[in-house]
Amino acid sequence: MRCKGHTILVLIVTFLSSVSVFSQERIEGGVFLGMSYYNGDLNPSKQFYNAKPAVGALIRVVLNERLAFKGTLTALEIGGSYPQSGLQYPSASARSSSYSFKRSLADFSTQLEINFFEYDHPFRRKETRFTPFISGGLAYTVYRRYESNDSGGSENPHFILSLPFGAGVKWKATDWLHVGLEWNFRKTFVDDLDFMGPGDINPTDPYGFQQPSDWHNNDWYSFAGVSLTMDIFHRNVPCNAGY
Numbered sequence: 001m002r003c004k005g006h007t008i009l010v011l012i013v014t015f016l017s018s019v020s021v022f023s024q025e026r027i028e029g030g031v032f033l034g035m036s037y038y039n040g041d042l043n044p045s046k047q048f049y050n051a052k053p054a055v056g057a058l059i060r061v062v063l064n065e066r067l068a069f070k071g072t073l074t075a076l077e078i079g080g081s082y083p084q085s086g087l088q089y090p091s092a093s094a095r096s097s098s099y100s101f102k103r104s105l106a107d108f109s110t111q112l113e114i115n116f117f118e119y120d121h122p123f124r125r126k127e128t129r130f131t132p133f134i135s136g137g138l139a140y141t142v143y144r145r146y147e148s149n150d151s152g153g154s155e156n157p158h159f160i161l162s163l164p165f166g167a168g169v170k171w172k173a174t175d176w177l178h179v180g181l182e183w184n185f186r187k188t189f190v191d192d193l194d195f196m197g198p199g200d201i202n203p204t205d206p207y208g209f210q211q212p213s214d215w216h217n218n219d220w221y222s223f224a225g226v227s228l229t230m231d232i233f234h235r236n237v238p239c240n241a242g243y
């Protein structure tokens with residue numbers, strides 16, 4: 001029993017010390033504006049092909065000069081006409097040599113953002129106004145999935161998990177305004193983001209390989225753009241912090 005009590009005490013002390021290490025220094029909130037696009041069987045590798053608008057909101061809980069938790073909510077669209085010019089799909093019939101789709105997505109993510117340089121250091125704010133960063137975590141995607149049924153087919157909202165990661169740069173423009181440029185990727189675990197219903201071309205296998213591979217065949221979507229965030233909460237710091 002004594003050993004158990006000791007273990008619990010160690011756990012509590014460890015938890016409290018990690019809470020104090022991770023207590024936030026600042027909270028930022030703001031908006032994102034950019035372009036989104038799709039990669040999948042119809043467009044295996046071309047970046048920003050058929051790009052569409054993307055808008056979002058983000059909140060950043062800054063833990064210290066190197067780390068922040070970021071929550072994002074983004075509304076975006078992917079779609080357009082495929083294939084790229086000069087490319088024919090073997091699975092296409094004589095009537096149709098291209099495939100068009102349009103898909104609206106809602107994306108929620110929670111990510112850890114890691115700064116390459118110290119950013120907005122409380123005691124050296126003037127010298128720490130710029131940094132590149134990378135981010136990664138977990139995301140949810142919501143879209144209306146097409147499902148065939150007895151009455152022909154239906155579309156209902158569907159939640160899927162996706163893996164978010166990204167990179168960018170941040171610049172502290174004024175005492176309270178941060179400007180970011182970032183490029184975000186989402187690896188999903190579904191292959192039907194580009195599937196709007198039965199048609200001449202099968203978007204899950206337009207080349208007729210008939211060899212599904214989870215890694216290569218699942219759909220990705222990405223978005224890149226500008227973020228503007230402002231400080232909405234600042235933890236009090238000692239008066240020698242430059243205020």
Ligand SMILES: [Ca+2]
Pocket residue numbers: 040041190191192193194195203204217218219
């Ligand atoms: Ca697909």
